[in-house]
Amino acid sequence: MATAGRESTPDPITLVYKTISTSDPGSPEGSKxxxxxxxxxxxxxxxADGDAGVPAIVYFHGGGLVVGDRKSWFPGWLLKRLSEQGVAFLSADYRLLSPSTGHDIVEDIQDLFAYIRNDLNPVLAGATGDPRLRINLNAIGVAGSSAGGLCTYLCAMHLSxxxxxxxxxxxxAGECLNDQFLEPKTKPYIPNVPLVDPSGFAEFLFPQSMALPIIAESPVEYYPTTHPTPGLPATKRMQLSRLYYQLGQWLDYYTGDHTLSQRLRQLRSSGTEPLLAPDPAKAGEVIGEKNIKxxxxxxxxxxxxxxxxxxxxADSRVPFSESKHLAEQLTAVGVENELIVVDGREHAFDILVPAAEAEREFGRMFDRAVAFLVQRLRQ
Known part of the structure; x- marks a missing residue:
């Protein structure tokens, strides 16, 4: 991801949309x-001038679902343009993998939108003193980068x-059954980034990972220029997604089924790959009725x-084929969609360079993306 990690942004109004108790059943209240x-x-x-309120975009951060928070790898270009178009921008935390799973993240997403629909407008009126500042609950969209993109897909699947x-x-995760997810890697697969030594990550590997504390925020830190590996991730969690991919086990931690990746590899090696067909019933036989969701x-x-x-x-972390596959599926069922192909660009291309340079290179594309959102929010 970007070496900066965070962009300078306006001060937001920070709210708590959900509280999770981590105390064990039967233990004294507040013990954890x-x-x-x-x-x-x-x-x-x-x-907004009237009672309808302003449209809103809910944004989800990247980090492989294992690291980061609502301010990490922040898309300043998206916030700036939406704000100028009269659209509110909301950025949310969610529980991170190990020990949490994708099922917990779906629950967080559902609770987040329940909060937005039931509680946000009264809370905003009280926090700002401006009764005009309210969300149009019929004009809410979602956006996300990297793993945040997966969160938007979960929104599309599970929200009503x-x-x-x-x-x-x-x-x-527009397509989760490729080599990037399933195949163990013995050579570096990201340019200029070495493989992770698993021996230093025992607490993050199953079954020890089940004893990790539940978290929804993990700081983004990079080694300084004085370090032997300047610019590389400086915390274990920042390397965790790479490790899970390297081991071919990311899906295990995502689903909570720690035999899934091995079963899928065995299926691939058998020469029969029925899971590549978009048939939830067939896929559910191997992936499981719960996990297929x-x-x-x-x-x-x-x-x-x-x-x-x-x-x-040229994305080495999330292959371009994943978005291409999803676009093809959306087209096949008649869903309006566009795929903007950014030729020769790596992961996080929009935030890997200073904002001014990104605007020169990608400003028109940024405008196009925001126009797509705003037009549909205002329909």
Missing amino acids: PDIALHLDFYPPTSP PKPRALLSVYGQ LFPQFGVTENWPPTLLVHGT
Whole structure:
């Protein structure tokens, strides 16, 4: 990801949308600290004039679902443009893998949108003193980068009502049965990034990982220029997604089924790959009826919201083929979608360079992405 990790942004209104008790059943109340899941609200530069309220985009951060928070790898270009168009920007935390799973993240997403629909407007009125500052609950879309793109797909699958529009920037898991997810790696697969030594990560590997504390925020830190490996991740969690991919086990930690990847590899090696067909019933026989609900490629229906996918063709962390596969599935069922192909670009291309340089290179594409969202929010 980007070496900066965070961009300078306006101060948001920070709210708690959910609290999770981590105390064991039967233990004294308060024996373990509760976990607060936060939501940052960035009001648009021009609040709504009427009672309907302003449209809103809910954004999910990247980090392989294992690291980061609502301010990490922040897309300043997206916030700026939406704000200028009169659209509120909300950025939310969610529980991170190990010990949590994708099922917990789906629950967080559902609780987040329940909070937005039931509680956010009264809370905003009290926090700002401005009764005009309210969300139009009929004009909410979602956006995300990398693993945040996967979160937007989970929104499309599990929310009712559906988001009005979806933006995924180099989104993860548009197709989860490829070599990137399933095959153990013995050589570096990301340019200039070495493999991770698993011996230093015992606490993050199953079954020890089940004893890790539940978290929804993990700081993003990189080694300074004085370090032998400047610019590389400086915490274990920042290397964790790479390790899970390296071991061919990311899906195990995502689903909570720690035999899944091995079963899928065995199926691939048998020469029969029925799971590649978008048939949830067949896939569920191997993946499991519960876990199949975490796989976007088996959750695409005609009710999926209008979708814009943006992806670089040289992405070594999340292959371009994942967004291409999802776009093809959406087209097959008649869902409005576009795929913006960013030729020759790596993962996180929009935040790997200073903002001014990104604007020069990608400004028109940024405009196009925001226009896609705004048009559908205002329909």
